[in-house]
Amino acid sequence: MGNGKPMEVNDGNFEKEVLDSPTPVLVDFWAAWCGPCRMVAPELEKLAEEESDRLKVAKLNVEDNRVIAARYGISSIPTMILFKDGKEQKRLMGARSKARILEEIIAFI
Structure with missing residues (x-):
């Protein structure tokens, strides 16, 4: 479950987290x-807080963290990817x- 706020992930802990x-x-x-x-950052903070149970x-x-960004072909930002069971579900x-x-993303959570 989430802890009610966005967490920082990086090349080192991406797989685990x-x-x-x-x-x-x-x-x-x-x-x-x-810019x-x-x-979008405050919107994600609200989402993390309100949906922390799921x-x-x-x-x-x-x-x-260029390794993970390159692995997922991130060419423009912000990009948000929903992962479930270790796989990309929605971009x-x-x-x-x-x-x-x-x-x-509601269909996936």
Whole structure:
């Protein structure tokens, strides 16, 4: 289960925290210089808090974690990928509201 706030993941702990997670994980691929990433961050914080019983939200800085970003072909940010049972289930690109994010991933959580 999530802890009510987004957690930082990186190249070193991605497999343990995301792929091996028994709970679905929505990973936000972001960078500090990305304006739309800053816009979606509070929406993800609300999502993490409100859906903590069935979803984990994680953030991966693409500047600092190029291995995972390259593995998943992240070419534009923000990109959010929902992982369940170690597999990508849904990919969302661009900033959007909490309600829109939830609408897109609800079938998988």
